[in-house]
Amino acid sequence: MSSRIGHPLAYPLRVTIGALAVLTAWAPFADPDQLSALVVVGAGIVGYSGYRVAVALGVVGHRAEGSSTTVTVRRVRQEYQLVSRSWLELRGGGEDRWLPVYFTPELIGFPGGTALLSERQIVLRPEPGGTEPAGGRHLEFRVLPAGRARASEPPGRLVDNPTRVDPEAETRAATTTKTTRRLLLDAQPAVAAPFVALLWLYVMGGGTGAFVAAMCVAAATGTWLGAIRGSDPS
Known part of the structure; x- marks a missing residue:
C-alpha cells in the first residue's frame, strides 16, 4: 500500500476493503449465529459506504448546491x-x-x-x-x-x-497524508473493541476464539467508520 493518498476517496475505500477483508477472514471459523452477525455487519459497511460515495460523487444531493x-x-x-x-x-x-x-x-x-x-x-x-x-x-x-x-x-x-x-503547507501535507498516520488516528475508537467483544460473549456465549474474532471485527468497524465519514488527519 502506498504511503500517500491521492484521490480523496482512495483512503476511505481502502479502509472499507480492509474492514470487509477482516470479516471475510473470520467467516470460515464462525458458527451460524456468528456468521449471521458478520453478514449483517458486512451489509451495513457496504450499504453505508455506498451511500457516502454516492453523496461524494453527487449522485445523492448534499443540499448545499444551487444551480452553479x-x-x-x-x-x-x-x-x-x-x-x-x-x-x-x-x-x-x-x-x-x-x-x-x-x-x-x-x-x-x-x-x-x-x-x-x-x-x-x-x-x-x-x-x-x-x-x-x-x-x-x-x-x-x-x-x-x-x-x-x-x-x-x-x-x-x-x-x-x-x-x-502557510509556507510550510506542502511539508505538512506530505506528513499528514501518510496512510499509517491516518490509520492510527482513525483507529482510536478501537480501544472500545475489547468491551464490545465482552458484550458479545455475554449475550451470545463462546470462548477465546469468539472473543478475539469479535474484538477484531469491532476494531475494524470502528476504524472504517472514522475513515468513511471523512476524517481529517491534519
Whole structure:
C-alpha cells in the first residue's frame, strides 16, 4: 500500500476493503449465529459506504448546491471527542451553511475564497492577491462532500484555517497524508473493541476464539467508520 493518498476517496475505500477483508477472514471459523452477525455487519459497511460515495460523487444531493452558485467559503477543522473532520463554512444567499468534506492536502493551505457549487461538484478557488501557493499550483481544486450540509455549527472545537498561505503547507501535507498516520488516528475508537467483544460473549456465549474474532471485527468497524465519514488527519 502506498504511503500517500491521492484521490480523496482512495483512503476511505481502502479502509472499507480492509474492514470487509477482516470479516471475510473470520467467516470460515464462525458458527451460524456468528456468521449471521458478520453478514449483517458486512451489509451495513457496504450499504453505508455506498451511500457516502454516492453523496461524494453527487449522485445523492448534499443540499448545499444551487444551480452553479458561487459563495464565499472558508475551511474549518472540527475536533469533537475522537472525531476530527474538515468542514466548509459557506456564506451566501443570506444564510450560513456547514458542509463536511473529505480531506485532501490542498485544504491545508487554503486561505479562504470562493466555492462554485453545483449538483455534481464543488470547486474551491483561493482569494486573489498573493494568497496562492508558490508556483501558482492549486489555484483551484475540487473537494468531495462527506455528508449533508447543515444550517448550524458542527459541535465541538472548530479551528479556523489561516487567512494567509502557510509556507510550510506542502511539508505538512506530505506528513499528514501518510496512510499509517491516518490509520492510527482513525483507529482510536478501537480501544472500545475489547468491551464490545465482552458484550458479545455475554449475550451470545463462546470462548477465546469468539472473543478475539469479535474484538477484531469491532476494531475494524470502528476504524472504517472514522475513515468513511471523512476524517481529517491534519
